[in-house]
Amino acid sequence: MASHGGDHIVSPKLYVTIWIILLIFTGLTVFAAFQNFGVGNPIIALAIAVTKATLVVLFFMHVKYSPKMIALVIGCGLFFLSILMVLTCSDYLSRAWKF
């Protein structure tokens, strides 16, 4: 059963490592927010958030050890999210004369 995707046992050591990395990134994002990187600030904040979310998805949510179909579902979701964001922004940002 261990060979099958659904029942992979991850060692607690790995969970604790991921937990420590997540806490370090939280400290890092607070530290970065107090620096002045200009337009870089939101980019750094989001890059850290995406990294943290990826770690949670891959290890805490076991996607690294799950069937490929799960990754496909997540990919579809992110694709539709990007349509929502990109098309909304392309509309608003191309109407600069309104505000």
Add this chain to the structure above:
Amino acid sequence: MSDSHATTLPPAAGHHHDPALLEQFDTIEQQKDASQFGMWVFLITEIMFFGGLFGAYLIYRNMYNPAFVAASKSIRIDLGAINTAVLICSSLTMAMAVHSAALGARKLLILFLIATLVLGGVFLGIKAVEYHEKYVEHHVPGPNFDFNSSEPADERVPADVASQTSIFFALYFAMTGMHALHMIIGAGILIFLIYRAWHGAYPPHHYTMVENFGLYWHFVDIIWIFLFPLLYLVSRSPVH
């Protein structure tokens, strides 16, 4: 059916009358994969739901950036950072709960589920303190909204920017409120899981419910991982 005929057939997978195996599935593994798949499809609908809020946030932050900077500075970064750490800890205890269920360690499973519930409660408690502060400061959008009334003199903003901060606070309460609602629902399910685990409902290989709830809990954690920098950390640097 004669006995000799039956014995010549190989024992087909899934016909060993496992009480947990529903008849539409061939194997336990297939049943588990299907329920996990369904959980992920649900989480994708949740991403789209929160995606609408994030989209609204993106547009208004672009339109009213000075108001977003001022309003973001008025919320408690220390409490927000502590809450982020609390949620990350609760994700660890949840992951350990699923791990314990996989090993069949019933007492550890109950212990880690209770730890997750307690950390979820701490998060909601801190959130309540923050909401109360915003209420006292007249920072809740509505007839009593007055951004400058409670701000120190050097952090007051012009009247037009002050009125625009209500857009930030409306998004702040909508986003953290929906997140908190997910936490409250999660806490309710956790209590149910603890009760069921106490009665030994989740033996090894039959803990799909615990596993799928874990996915939900981690998802709620991920939403907060994005809410924290977007709401609390818009711009904290003293120089612009």
